[in-house]
Amino acid sequence: MKVLLKLLVLPLVALSLATGCNDKGKQKPEANRPRPARAPSVVVVPDQVKGKWKAVQIRVADKNAHLKKVYTLNIGSDFKLPGSDLTLKVETFLPHFVMEGTTLTSQSNDLVNPAAQLVIRENGKEIYKGWLFSLYPTAHAYQHPQYGFTLVDYMPAS
Template structure:
């Protein structure tokens, strides 16, 4: 009789374990399938005085294979084909005093407090990166490419 009781208790514990495990697994599967709330889109607002003051940026492109670096001057709103590669680099915007206000990215002033350039990189015409280069924080949100590195090094005011 004691043996039967032990067997019943043991089988009950095993059954509870399976039930709990299944429920946990189901919860994990449901959580994985559950749609995540969409992030609100960010908007880039370049103040008119900033648009008038700045015309281009200088971006250093590092060739990791050959341990070389070349600096290119790229006008705002234009793109450059990186020589010897299948990459193009487009400079979308420049914000000399980059700030994020809610979902809006803008410049608080024309002072070079936190200079940032919004870039788009395409490889074989396919967009592989759209983001920001920060001159004071070059590793923040840095784009990782196996062959090339990109750094914002200077900014050119309009004459």
């Protein structure tokens, strides 16, 4: 009787163990579902800010030469970084940067949270588009192998 019981129970135990092993590598069905696409951010420059700022100053740190230099970049204009293949462009300056859902805007024209949207191109190819924050210089900082960029000052339009 014990032998008969072993012959019946052992295959059932082996089958349940084998089935359990097959589930270990499987992901839950939720993990395979595509995630919904995130809505792109929209930059809105309010009328109270439009045309009120002409330039920003960005400190560029050359990590290889251990040098830092401040450059004035006119908003909306290309700036060729001397001695490099980089072109910088400040697309937008928001003196009181806020994020409202997917909208990036300025709550006022006061320098509460200054931010500049910077585009960096290398040999004409865009390698970075993001924001520099003067109060939070390391937030979302672009990691270039040779250069570091920091927003340091802002120039109002005359």
